[in-house]
Amino acid sequence: xxxxxxxxxxxxxxxxxxxxxxxxxxxxxxxxxxxxxxxxxxxxxxxxxxxxxxxxxxxxxxxxxxxxxxxxxxxxxxxxxxxxxxxxxxxxxxxxxxxxxxxxxxxxxxx
Amino acid sequence: xxxxxxxxxxxxxxxxxxxxxxxxxxxxxxxxxxxxxxxxxxxxxxxxxxxxxxxxxxxxxxxxxxxxxxxxxxxxxxxxxxxxxxxxxxxxxxxxxxxxxxxxxxxxxxxx
Numbered sequence: 001x002x003x004x005x006x007x008x009x010x011x012x013x014x015x016x017x018x019x020x021x022x023x024x025x026x027x028x029x030x031x032x033x034x035x036x037x038x039x040x041x042x043x044x045x046x047x048x049x050x051x052x053x054x055x056x057x058x059x060x061x062x063x064x065x066x067x068x069x070x071x072x073x074x075x076x077x078x079x080x081x082x083x084x085x086x087x088x089x090x091x092x093x094x095x096x097x098x099x100x101x102x103x104x105x106x107x108x109x110x111x
Numbered sequence: 112x113x114x115x116x117x118x119x120x121x122x123x124x125x126x127x128x129x130x131x132x133x134x135x136x137x138x139x140x141x142x143x144x145x146x147x148x149x150x151x152x153x154x155x156x157x158x159x160x161x162x163x164x165x166x167x168x169x170x171x172x173x174x175x176x177x178x179x180x181x182x183x184x185x186x187x188x189x190x191x192x193x194x195x196x197x198x199x200x201x202x203x204x205x206x207x208x209x210x211x212x213x214x215x216x217x218x219x220x221x222x223x
Contacts, residue, residue, distance in 0.1 A: 004153075032210045043115075043201050043214035044154070089153055093210045097142055098169070101153035 003027075004092050006102035014110050019080045021105045023090030024072040032093035035064065035075050037086050038104075044089060048075070080109045114138045115215035117202050123221045130189040132218050134202030142205045143185040144212060145169070145177060147198040154201065160185055192222045 007022040023033075031052045036044035050057040050064045050073070057064045066073045077084055090102040115136045124130045136143065141162050146154040156169030158177035166177040174196060176188040189196055199219050205212040 009151075034211065036214075041216075043203075043216050046211055046213065049211070091154075097205050097208075097210045097212070098144075098156060098159065099154075099210070099212060100170075101155070103151055103153045 004090055004100050004102040006090050006105050008105050009103070010106045010108070012108045012110060013080050015080055015082060017080055019077040019084070019107055019109070021075040021077075021088050021090070021107065022072065023074065023102055024070075025092050026071065027092070027094060028068075028071065030092035030094055033064070033066065033073055034091050034099070035062075036089040036091065036101075038089065039086050047088070077107075082109045082111050085109045115202060115204055115213055117200075117215040117218050119218060120216065121219045123223065124189075124192045125223055126193060128192050130192050130196075130220065130222075132187040132189075132200055132202075132220070134185045134187075134215060135183050136185075136202075136204040136213075136215075137183065138204050138213060139182065140204035140206050140213075141182070142212075143179065144203040144205070145175075145185070145187045146201045146203065147171070147196075148201060148217070149198050157187065157200075192220075194222045196220065197222045 013019045034049035035047045037047045038044040048059045048062045061078045063076045087104045087106045089104045091099040144159045145157045160179040178186045202215045203212040
């Protein structure tokens with residue numbers, strides 16, 4: 001019931017394409033879903049987040065689509081750039097600011 | 112001006128030894144967290160704190176203690192380090208209210 005799952009360990013797309021990273025969860029009480037971006041040797045950095053009362057959140061090239069009924073969400077990265085190559089973590093809040101993380105998806109953008 | 116800093120950045124310890132990892136934040140956040148990151152597991156919560164003097168167990172607290180002597184500082188203590196505690200450790204701070212967390216650069220710990 002506390003699981004957050006990311007459907008791919010790795011994903012490769014061409015520069016300029018839209019990268020789609022998928023995430024699912026089990027606990028319907030989760031109410032906040034951040035995505036973190038991590039480069040090698042660095043800590044995760046908050047990229048974009050959505051609350052369960054919304055079904056879409058957009059910030060520049062990054063968009064979260066959220067489906068509460070299906071308990072899944074996806075991160076879309078439009079016009080992918082080589083600098084977007086990183087590991088992306090989906091997470092969920094389960095109790096007063098405590099987050100549970102997915103295992104991460106390593107995204108590679110081919111120039 | 113990094114808001115969350117960790118020290119040391121790299122540490123090699125011997126089995127059975129005591130290890131202390133330190134974290135300092137200048138965000139003035141009430142909440143602080145310790146995670147470990149292992150391949151295939153994402154980040155897992157070890158201990159957290161809601162303010163100075165408070166520590167709470169996270170999802171994988173066994174073998175670890177935590178200390179929050181001030182708003183700014185949060186330490187993770189391995190009293191008797193074991194090779195299974197070899198990992199990368201991240202500290203984070205957050206307000207709690209809006210659930211955002213901000214991470215430090217990590218400490219790579221190797222226990223031989």
